[in-house]
Amino acid sequence: xxxxxxxxxxxxxxxxxxxxxxxxxxxxxxxxxxxxxxxxxxxxxxxxxxxxxxxxxx
Amino acid sequence: xxxxxxxxxxxxxxxxxxxxxxxxxxxxxxxxxxxxxxxxxxxxxxxxxxxxxxxxxxxxxxxxxxxxxxxxxxxxxxxxxxxxxxxxxxxxxxxxxxxxxxxxxxxxxxxxxxxxxxxxxxxxxxxxxxxx
Numbered sequence: 001x002x003x004x005x006x007x008x009x010x011x012x013x014x015x016x017x018x019x020x021x022x023x024x025x026x027x028x029x030x031x032x033x034x035x036x037x038x039x040x041x042x043x044x045x046x047x048x049x050x051x052x053x054x055x056x057x058x
Numbered sequence: 059x060x061x062x063x064x065x066x067x068x069x070x071x072x073x074x075x076x077x078x079x080x081x082x083x084x085x086x087x088x089x090x091x092x093x094x095x096x097x098x099x100x101x102x103x104x105x106x107x108x109x110x111x112x113x114x115x116x117x118x119x120x121x122x123x124x125x126x127x128x129x130x131x132x133x134x135x136x137x138x139x140x141x142x143x144x145x146x147x148x149x150x151x152x153x154x155x156x157x158x159x160x161x162x163x164x165x166x167x168x169x170x171x172x173x174x175x176x177x178x179x180x181x182x183x184x185x186x187x188x189x190x
Contacts (some may be wrong), residue, residue, distance in 0.1 A: 002113075002158045011165065018102045018172050022179060023065065023190040041174050 012041035063091040065186045072184045079180040081138040083173050086180030092190075099176055106142045106169035115162020116152020117141055130163075136170030 016038035024030040068075060068090060072156040079086025084100035087093075117137075135141055144150045150166070153159055182188040 002161070004161075007113075007158075007161050011106075011168065014102050014106050015168070015172075017098065021098045022175065 008045055012038050012045075015041060038057055062190075065183050065189045067139075068184050072181065075180055075184055076177050079177045080136070080173065083138065083140070083176060086176060087183070090180065090183050092183070099172075103137070103169050103176075104175050106165050106172065107137055110162045110165030110167075110169060111144060111149050113158035113162030113165060114152075114156035115150065115159065115164075115166040117144060117150030117166060118152075118155065118163070130167060133167040133170040133174070134180070136174040137166070138173055163167035 016034045019037055020030045020034040024033045070078075070089060074088055075086050078089065082100075083103035084096035084098075086096075087099060088096035117134045119125055119134070120131045121127040137144075141150075152163070156162075178186065183190075
């Protein structure tokens with residue numbers, strides 16, 4: 001349950017569903033927007049994690 | 059499917075609608091005839107809130123000398139009835155030593171902020187600024 005990727009994905013899922021229903025009215029637009037937000041959050045976080053990899057922890 | 063009432067038409071005063079929208083996630087949209095969106099918003103906010111509690115998150119209240127806690131408290135209290143119910147039964151105290159404490163806080167604060175956005179959305183629909 002504490003797995004970071006799982007929690008991050010769940011968080012991204014909730015956010016993407018919320019904003020797609022908040023900001024889009026058309027079903028097709030909503031679906032496209034959902035995948036854009038969900039993908040941006042998950043893939044963006046993974047990419048950011050890799051970019052930070054060379055930096056020392058302390 | 060029943061016809062959706064037009065934006066701007068409402069049976070309750072706007073302030074009451076916004077208050078109810080804050081208390082129960084999605085209730086404002088339900089009262090404005092947006093049933094599907096009301097159900098989705100309710101499920102999303104409640105799931106976020108419950109996951110936050112399960113992950114030992116804290117329902118943050120203002121702490122003297124900690125300015126950021128005031129902002130966090132706004133987001134926490136933004137959960138409306140969920141916040142008060144959880145507090146009344148002793149949930150959301152937060153376990154700082156738990157590995158998932160920060161994750162829990164993130165979910166709780168996010169749920170509260172989403173609910174506050176719903177209040178603003180109800181305002182926009184209620185005043186006719188938003189058509190759907």
